[in-house]
Amino acid sequence: MSDATSKPALLERATAELHAARTLAADPLAGPRCAAPHLWQLWQLLAVLSRGEVPTELDAPATDWLSPTHLALIPEALHASLGADLQAARAHAQAGVDASPELQLSRPRTLLAQLRALSRVLDAIAAELGGAELAGRLRLRWLARAAVGLAGATALLLVAWRPWQAEDIGPWRAAYYPSKIFEGRPDIRRVRDLAFDWIDQPPTESIPSDFYSARFDTCLVIDEATEVSLMLVSDNGSRLFIDGEERIDNWAPRRPTVTPRSRIGVAGATVPLEAGVHHLRVEYFEDRDAAQLHLTASFDEETPPAPIPAERLIFPGLEFDEDDPCGG
Known part of the structure; x- marks a missing residue:
């Protein structure tokens, strides 16, 4: 899928998958396992945006998925863990809900680091497609900050438990x-x-x-x-x-x-x-x-x-x- 007119729509979809993955990865009630389907969808969308297509061999190395320019935005220290997590997410998605053995992914802190790197790839693609205007419209930097590490949890731990709200106050x-x-x-x-x-x-x-x-x-x-x-x-x-x-x-x-x-x-x-x-x-x-x-x-x-x-x-x-x- 290489039609340039379709890429902004793909970018919107990729942005949504990124945010979903980061929200779930940061949530102690969900975690990396729940983020895996969104990580895999995000990776496929990035391939189309970066190289114009998804590789025929889904276990192909990252160099077949992203252009050299985009791949360089992912720190080398994350390549091994990202590759392993992507293949685990892919295998689990193909096997379905009852996949066996249990899906094993990196710990939340590592997965969030991977997603921060992928957000930089999205930011670069947005700038290439539409310059600062498109990048600003999608608020990729905002989304990159949306999920937080478990050690620095803030208000965006969206699905964390909270007490019942008082019912007699509030706007x-x-x-x-x-x-x-x-x-x-x-x-x-x-x-x-x-x-x-x-x-x-x-x-x-x-x-x-x-x-x-x-x-x-x-x-x-x-x-x-x-x-x-x-x-x-x-x-x-x-x-x-x-x-x-x-x-x-x-x-x-x-x-x-x-x-x-x-x-x-x-x-x-x-x-x-x-x-x-x-x-x-x-x-x-x-x-x-x-x-x-x-x-x-x-x-x-x-x-x-x-x-x-x-x-x-x-x-x-x-x-x-x-x-x-x-x-x-």
């Missing part, structure tokens, strides 16, 4: 419905941020632990025109609307991706916003088994993504005008 209005399609009487609460790990517990006392949905609304204050990079991680589906326009689609039902009970999906977007107040709405549905929802944002390239600070948000009220949620 988000939460409406939980006892069905997957926003039907039934909602249980309305206030929450601090969208960083939930319900696991197999119900979100509230009146809502079942499976087959429910939720809407979360708030008003985002932007002092000066800027680009905001946002990311949704959820099990099951989620989507983000800004001022009524869908900006992130992470909605489609998914088959198990990590374990038979896990259906984690990751999607993101970089959105230009004018100065003013903007309505944010996140919609979520839970099918069955494990449940989680995380929204993070970065307001500049130097800041790692994290839950949106409360001081940037205004509570829209328990009842508000759907046509003008942030009015008044």
